[in-house]
Amino acid sequence: MKMSRLLAAAALLLSATAARATSSTTFWTPATTYVQPYLVPHLTYDTYVSERSAFQNDYGLTVGVLPFEKLQAEVGIDSFMPGLASTNLYLNAKLGVPEGAFGEWSPGLSGGIYGVGFKSDVSDFDILHAELGKTFPMIGALTVGGYYGLNDKLLVSSSGDVQRAGFMAGWTSPDVVLNLTGLNKINFTADVQTGKNAFGAVGGGIGLYFTPAIDILTGPVFFFDSNATTMLPGPGIRGTGRPDWLWTVQLDVDLDWHKLVPAAAAPKA
Template identity: 80%
Template sequence: MKQVLRAVAACALALASTAAHATPSTTFWTPATTYVQPYLVPHVTYDTYVSERSAFQNDYGLTVGFLPFEKLQGEVGIDSFMPGLAQTNLYLNAKLGVPEGALGDWAPGLSAGILGVGFKSDVSDFDILHLEIGKTFPIVGNLVVGGYYGLNDKLLVSSTGDKQRAGLLAAWTSPDLVLNLTGLNKITFMADVQTGKNAFGAVGGGIGLYFTPSIDLLTGPVFFFDSNATTQLAGPGIAPGANRPDFLWTVQLDVDFDLRPAKVASR
């Protein structure tokens, strides 16, 4: 499975004509979204997670859609946490999704994928399967629920060593507050949660500022359910001992650019 994922990721990144590292589509902290990156539309990201005394390594990335279908979409990517380009800093991900409304006017969106596919089985190979269902409602916004299951029981553990391989995913994204101002297209609000006392268990939320429809900045806090377990993700960037964070503040810069051939208008 991982060998196939690595091959697919390599092919899709080659189609994107660039060499970079990437995160899967997320709401804020979690993969609790049925959104899938469109075909040949790479998504570049730069994420930071910091507090006064500690921080994660910076996350650099690119996610790219690889399926040219309307009702079945797919994306692949590879995370890189820097400083450092060692194998323990790299994570692959892949996802398939059915867009909301594709199976009928009131049909929800569906998605399933894998993330945290690392290159060191005892250090970074989390292999987390996830599944989501989501629906957009007037006034309320988009709601998503799902779950995850980790294939590596040696890494998905609490700071005390208890196995924490499965949990709930949930997310909310507000309706767009469209402004159409010069330099600020719209504003959104969002929140999500991934349960479990492991390196990924946290609740986060914040505001999204869309400078254009394809360039945005997300910012807000992420609170961890087991702050000591986060050291599995943080590498040397996290402070030791009592300075391990109960929360970090994140700033996420995202940019989409379209590599699809321009359509020629018919006469």
């Protein structure tokens, strides 16, 4: 009986639904107004590889922290392994107003910070960002925004020029719902963050949703200054070269613990 309950709970957990199964990024950037739902943990495992080089693996956790309908917030942490503990941890936080909060016309708004490290001269990028987004029929979700880095010693090009601010934009296509066994739906995403620094890149790919809460995003990321990726002490490029692009595979899982709590039984007559 105990084993059957554990299996039932696990099945329910893996089939949990969420507004979106991806983390609060589009593909490479935080150019999305989506915020993780309240008390729903989001787990991510990202790889970026090429034939000669790779980033360290990213293990991330994000969770929503506000219970309000029209004002949402999330906090998260990323660990890039293997690596030194003092330089491979990054914090992030985000506050957002969801699309349609004040009427069908109202866009989504969000702002936050990411790249918050623990060594000011090595890994503490402190990048502020803000976005505005709107979903259109037949087009999908479009988001535009910008960023500004508080640490001008780390947000530089490979030639040493300060590159601490720039433009961000993202796009997510409408869902192509399949409802097949093992493949619930697919969609397509693309985004860009300007600047010849460690974060400046453009990427895009396909999202494969095994359930509404479990998906894999995969596709290429092209860097505007591939040599600047050496400024990332945690996820910095490792290998024998500095490629202009890497291929990424991103596994995302939402864990909606609320689905594991059974509804209260109706009172007997």
